[in-house]
Amino acid sequence: MSTAALSSGGPGDAPDRGRPADALQRATGALSTAAMARMEQEMPWFRELSAEERSWVGQIVQAGIRGFVDWFRTGETSVSAGSPLASAVFGAAPRALTGVISLQQTVALIRLSIGVVELHVDEYLSPDDLPDVHGAVLLYGREVAFATAEVYARAAEVRGAWDARLEALVVDSVLRSEPDEAVLSRASALGWAGQGRVTVVLGAVPARRTETDIFDGVRRDARAAGMDALCATQGDRLVVVLGGVDDPHKAAEKVADRFGPGPVVVGPVTDDLSTAHLSARAALSAHRAATGWPEAPRPVHSDDLLPERVLAGDGHARRHLVDEVYVPLIEAKGALIDTLSTYFECGSALEATARALFVHTNTVRYRLRQIADLTGFTASDPRHALTLRMALALGRQSGRGLPRESP
Template identity: 40%
Template sequence: MTDDAAAGTPAPVPGRSATRVPPDERPVSDALLKRITRYSGTLSTEAVRALEVELPFFAELSADQRAEIQLIIQSAVRDFVTWMRNPDAQHTDTIAGFKLLPKGLGQGLTLQQTVQLVRSTLEYFELVMPRISHNERQRGLMIAAVLKFGRELGFTAASVYAAAAENRGAWDTRMEAMIVDAVVRGDRHADLTSGASALNWDPTTSATVIVGTPHPDLGIAAVPAVHNAAVAAGRHALAVVQGARLVVILSGELDSVLSVPAALLESFAPDEPVVVGHTVGSLGDAPGSAAEALSG
């Protein structure tokens, strides 16, 4: 006879668990997760209504943008359920939705606005989700899960916008190189104005072409150095390194090389000549300025 039997404690029945988990200690049930999935549409609609009250800029969005955001929220609810079952699961639907937002990083939402959307939506879910749970422990688990999931979504949004910014940066670089190359070639038929406008170049401003050798310590990094120097001087600049040559198109009038902002000249090799073409009335006439600068 065992000690348990002697003590009057029944022996465990083979094939059954020796102990049962009390109801209050059970994790969030599948039934609750299914209920959340089933009501994802209603939850997203109510969340959008809350956003309209919470965020002033939300009312200024187009109907299409608000519809996209509602779909993203609905996807996030489904992803939340998937994540609750498997914390290692990827937020595939939500990531795909976030990619709809930073269209050109100008036509869509800014990263700051997206962060505000995520924060306000999660604050709403913090209030609503626990109300459909079964007990206090599940409510606590649900609140903790929403907070952790929100952090994951925050990183997801930041990653998507970072990738969009990188893509836009690469596009800007290619467009800038194409515009400067067309000016150097003397291509007056190229659509310089529209491409430059996408790079924030004012089509009504005058332009001057400057040619020289890039500073040996900078190489292709001379291009962003030119941009920074131009902005500091209250101007705009388009620049490209073509082999051993740095070509800059600077907005505004220049009388001579002495009129070039000193910080911009630092992007050129100090022991090599820097030639300034004559100022023209617009970017479309810049090939004439380039021809003069290239002729030395």
Template identity: 45%
Template sequence: MSRRGLVSLTTRRSVRRKGGELATAATRRLEDRHDWYATLSARERSWVGMVAQAGIANFIDWLNGTGPADTRTIFGAAPWELTRTISLAQTLELARTVVEVVEERVEDLARPGDVTDLRVAVLRYSSEIAFGAALVYAQAAEQRGAWDARLESLIIDAVMRGEVDESIRTRAAALGWDSVANIVVLVGNSPHSPEGDDPAGAVSAVHRVAQRHNFPVLAGVQGARLVAVIGEATDPRTRVRDLAECFADGDLVHGPLVEDLAQGAVSAHAAVAGHLAAHGWPGRPRPVAADDLMAERAVAGDTLARAALIETVAAVLAEHPSLLETARTHLDSPGLEATARALYVHVNTVRYRLGRVTDIIGYDLTNPHEAFTVRVALTLGSIVEDSSKVIG
């Protein structure tokens, strides 16, 4: 039997005639009963009110057999952003409130013989709307997920290109990154193959790990590389190790810590350059900091690494002639004793001077890889100096 057959035309007309009163009562009930409603902005409350009114109108249409219990009609009264503002549980409370208002007025709305039938109709409508609300949220989540993925990809591209302007910051804010600081960019091999695997799986894996460890992250696949922009990474090594499982085998390189997304390109450039040059250090760890690959990056042609080595190593040692001489001599000698003989000083003097070198430039010349880095820096410094003399 149809709904129209269960409830008389007289009762259905009564419900339609009092639709405005029911909608007003439903909105008032929301204000009185639900604390979350009071926390909404005026615009958001107006959206909820529109949904409540649309719910009453849809119930009337459903009761009269002129339309289904249509959640698209009800929630179409408000922008889909409403699903970001109130939860599914709150939406179900909203639906129950609308139904309660109708149910409480059944005896006033229905003629005596229709009271039971109208109550049954209200309960049927309630169950259909509850199921429909869950479907609306599922669809909204899917749409939001696709939109967020596009935003995320756009932001990753902007960070990698060094083009984080106000529009990108606004888009990042939509993903909750308006106040995220302490940024580190991590670059490694993507676990998906170029033959057509969906890169969304790699990105989702990064998000799941970040959620588990409670830190913000943006991720994207660029060609064969997987890139992660990590926020609140005051301890970069820990955060990078947390995400290492999301990357395929191969080098995993993170850039230096920077203040915010606007400076993210600095970390991104270092990470990409380090990833390209990492093979130059056979004993490299995984993961490895791009700053620990300065020499390899410089040899591979990274102009920023070259400039940094000249400024932080060659230029600094040039201000300490005895230390520069000791460093050069030690790099060309097979050990401390040989360095001491070449300089005509005691071996303890060599140890002291090498300790001072470590203090002022941060590299230990007794460590083979760090010694190589200093050698590259001094070589670059000499080339620049000789070029300046020729030009001069």
């Protein structure tokens, strides 16, 4: 009795697939060779693969055809990504598969292989077996395509989880001042271009948002601005490392809306990722001290919070004010330090300062402009004046610039 006749039997009958399955088993090598030849002709991306990769893809094709024969023999009706058959087709390395060819290319590969089987199967089977085999080929091609998509989805999920752990490790290394070649290599594996200067931005984690949503939003905003971005959460704090930065404040503005309520602090720009811990250190200190200035803009630069950082006990901020503000004023030509001190003692009044120094008011204005150019702080601005006053006090306490006493 023919296979077709068996197929048309009663509900309890099942077609005898042993004979066509044996014939297909013997033809597996020839069908695989025909499929590889078709790929060589019709798939330009296949020709661009290395010899090792093409051999590996060839093994996948052979496994797929053998898988069809086994599937046909057992009479199964579906293929899932977790089934033994799917494992036999894709092997134990779906990550390697997804790294060599894309999902679209894999589906095209399966479609071509199934098409080759359907085209050449007439050469190896009797006419009575052909209807059952042709129907099985179509069903198998559809089911394996679905299983392929599931394999890729699972591989992407695993890769995403691995990338998230790797990214958190890189950001943590930056925060812990552990820049080394391993950190740079890990960042490169995450797509960090390594070009341009770097800054660190800190703020609160937004509520009712998953890490994936937050990080994806930050990366989109950073990419749109031509920057790299690495993200991590530490407790209730969101940390973003931005690369390719020219202006730290403008860079932080691009991602500030991705943070939760409260201050968003940006650290100074450093030359590259290996020195980004300097930016992170300043940003961390500023974020801890930011509650001392509730009216701070969002984002706010860590240097704008130097007074609060000093009051919070930040030794780096203290040294910064002495080395970068007080000492340059002491070493500058002219009477800049005396002018600044007198200006504050006279209640920031130009005329009173000029009378106390026996100079013209315009001379005071000129010296104050010099001070602003030298330090970056304008004495007439209330916030800047606070920073300058603190720099004067700390500088005097340090003893820097004072004449040495005779022995």
